[in-house]
Amino acid sequence: MYTDICKLFHIQYPIFQGAMAWISDSSLVSAVSEAGGLGVLATGHLDGEQCRAEIRRIRENTDKPFAVNIMLLSPKTEELVQVVCEEHVPVVTTGAGNPGRFMPAFREAGVKVVPVIPSVALAKRMEKEGADAVIAEGCESGGHVGKTTTMALVPQVVDAVNIPVLAAGGIADGRGMAAARMLGASGVQIGTRFLVSRECTVHQNYKDRILKARDIDTVTTGQSTGHPVRVLKNALTREYERLEREGASAEQIEELGRGRLRMAVVDGNTDQGSVMSGQIAGMVTKEQTAGEIIEEIMKEYTELMSAPCV
Numbered sequence: 084m085y086t087d088i089c090k091l092f093h094i095q096y097p098i099f100q101g102a103m104a105w106i107s108d109s110s111l112v113s114a115v116s117e118a119g120g121l122g123v124l125a126t127g128h129l130d131g132e133q134c135r136a137e138i139r140r141i142r143e144n145t146d147k148p149f150a151v152n153i154m155l156l157s158p159k160t161e162e163l164v165q166v167v168c169e170e171h172v173p174v175v176t177t178g179a180g181n182p183g184r185f186m187p188a189f190r191e192a193g194v195k196v197v198p199v200i201p202s203v204a205l206a207k208r209m210e211k212e213g214a215d216a217v218i219a220e221g222c223e224s225g226g227h228v229g230k231t232t233t234m235a236l237v238p239q240v241v242d243a244v245n246i247p248v249l250a251a252g253g254i255a256d257g258r259g260m261a262a263a264r265m266l267g268a269s270g271v272q273i274g275t276r277f278l279v280s281r282e283c284t285v286h287q288n289y290k291d292r293i294l295k296a297r298d299i300d301t302v303t304t305g306q307s308t309g310h311p312v313r314v315l316k317n318a319l320t321r322e323y324e325r326l327e328r329e330g331a332s333a334e335q336i337e338e339l340g341r342g343r344l345r346m347a348v349v350d351g352n353t354d355q356g357s358v359m360s361g362q363i364a365g366m367v368t369k370e371q372t373a374g375e376i377i378e379e380i381m382k383e384y385t386e387l388m389s390a391p392c393v
Contacts, residue, residue: 087247088270091215092174092195093148095119096381098260099197099218099249100373101274102152102176103226103359104128105348106285109137111373113144114282118374123150123176128345131162138170148173150197155180168192176218179227183212199251199272201229206240206248214246218272221252225275225361228252228303228313234266241267255363257383264388273380275361280373286351289358296364305340308333312340315358319343 088097098120100107104127112122124141126134134151141149151172153163156179164185167175171192175182178199182189189196195215200206206217219240221233229236233252241248250263251272263271277283279290292315303311304323314320319339326336340357347356371379 086269088216088249091247092121094121096377097249097270098377098380099123099150099176099251099270099272100277101224101251101272102126102150102178103274103278104154105344106278106283107152108284109140109144111277111280111283112137112149113141114280114373115277115377116141116147116149117145118372118377119147120373120377121148121150121174123152125152126159126163127152127154127157129163130159131166134163135166135170138166138172150174150176152176152178153182154178155182164188167194181208181212182214186213197249200240201231201236203236203239203243206244210244210246216247216249216269217244218249218251219268220272221250222303222313223253223362224251225301225313225359225364228311233263237263237266237268253361253363255361255366257380257385257387259363260380260384261387275363276367276376277373278360279367279370280376281370282373285348288351288353289347290370292353292358293360293364293367294369296360296367298362298365301360301362301364305336308336310337312357312359313361315353315360315364317356317358318354319357 086097096119100115100122102123102125104125107125112124115122174195176197197216198209199218199220219237221236222228237250247269249270249272250268254271255276302316303313305311307327343357346352347358
């Protein structure tokens with residue numbers, strides 16, 4: 084499966100690893116890139132120099148291409164962009180905003196830019212701004228989500244732009260990858276399944292919650308704030324639901340979430356912490372290396388695409 088995504092980003096397989104704050108560190112990123120995908124470093128919890136250190140660790144572990152994700156709402160966006168350009172990172176993915184004002188700097192540094200988008204309108208705008216590709220992310224994804232499903236969003240984005248499109252949200256195996264290809268996507272981005280890879284340094288309690296999850300175990304919190312987040316149900320999500328029922332302010336609801344992701348990822352408190360996960364968690368049932376995950380996905384995909392029509 085050599086698509087325009089592979090050619091554009093110089094990777095073996097058109098598989099991006101989703102950027103997950105506190106989770107997608109140099110260990111996971113280098114393992115995914117070394118296995119032929121594109122590892123993506125999450126920087127939502129990093130400052131510029133911490134980001135630089137992680138970039139250099141990645142390069143110590145692999146000579147393959149990798150990416151850095153920048154959440155444009157971060158107060159540290161300016162310094163992160165500067166570090167990415169100084170380090171000549173091959174690819175940047177962006178979220179929560181428009182990277183347009185940083186495009187000249189990225190171009191000068193030779194950095195390819197791939198925004199994560201939740202709508203056709205934003206995809207078209209990103210193409211005009213000079214994006215190299217876009218990631219159309221459906222609401223099945225873990226973490227911050229939009230309102231449209233992957234099945235509905237991807238083909239509409241593919242029809243609307245002339246740059247490559249990756250599909251994200253609800254994809255964890257070769258069947259999901261084949262479905263994305265049928266919708267017109269040139270590749271996929273996968274987060275939740277890589278979360279339980281052996282190279283992922285998230286607390287084991289977090290991994291165990293993913294491995295035990297059922298199809299109905301995720302919920303979106305923060306609907307009333309305009310910043311919905313998909314997570315696994317626990318005591319924290321029940322508190323979110325109570326506050327929203329009682330008409331709490333956006334400030335109260337957002338204050339409740341402060342520090343909760345770190346609590347789950349680092350401390351292993353999966354009852355009071357924010358256990359971000361996609362709806363696909365019910366299909367993730369085993370720990371594997373990143374290489375084994377990619378190999379299994381590609382084997383399933385190849386068998387499906389080469390099978391005779393019935």
